[in-house]
Amino acid sequence: MSDCIFCKIVNKEMSSTIIFQSTNVIAVMDINPVAPFHCLVLPKEHYTSILTIDPGIMVEITSAIQIIAEEHDLEEGFRVVNNCGKYGQQTVDHVHFHVMGKRQFEWPPG
Ligand code: 5GP
Numbered sequence: 152m153s154d155c156i157f158c159k160i161v162n163k164e165m166s167s168t169i170i171f172q173s174t175n176v177i178a179v180m181d182i183n184p185v186a187p188f189h190c191l192v193l194p195k196e197h198y199t200s201i202l203t204i205d206p207g208i209m210v211e212i213t214s215a216i217q218i219i220a221e222e223h224d225l226e227e228g229f230r231v232v233n234n235c236g237k238y239g240q241q242t243v244d245h246v247h248f249h250v251m252g253k254r255q256f257e258w259p260p261g
Pocket residue numbers: 156165167168179180181182183184191233234240241242243244
């Protein structure tokens with residue numbers, strides 16, 4: 152999608168700190184981190200949300216998260232978040248998974 156910032160990141164039309172790439176998935180550091188470690192794992196192809204993503208790509212996303220956790224020393228734990236739609240407060244309509252770590256999180260979230 153031409154006006155999607157994450158498509159622009161995937162196509163290298165916008166700069167980002169890429170920390171992982173596989174056939175269908177990319178991970179970049181979040182521009183506005185809410186934890187000492189905060190990256191976004193997303194499909195290279197544009198899908199609006201978890202409601203429309205090809206479920207097969209979730210396997211590759213899971214694999215990406217496992218590799219990122221290993222490479223970035225998240226062995227004490229971390230949080231994976233997918234914000235979906237209005238109630239989920241999704242602000243970028245290209246499905247992505249926040250991986251946040253290196254601090255203590257609370258439950259339930261706000
Ligand atoms: P959402 O609110 O949709 O779950 O998350 C969107 C995330 O994208 C936010 O955490 C925000 O900081 C991040 N973000 C927004 N614009 C950019 C950008 O241009 N580059 C990067 N790396 N992250 C971005």
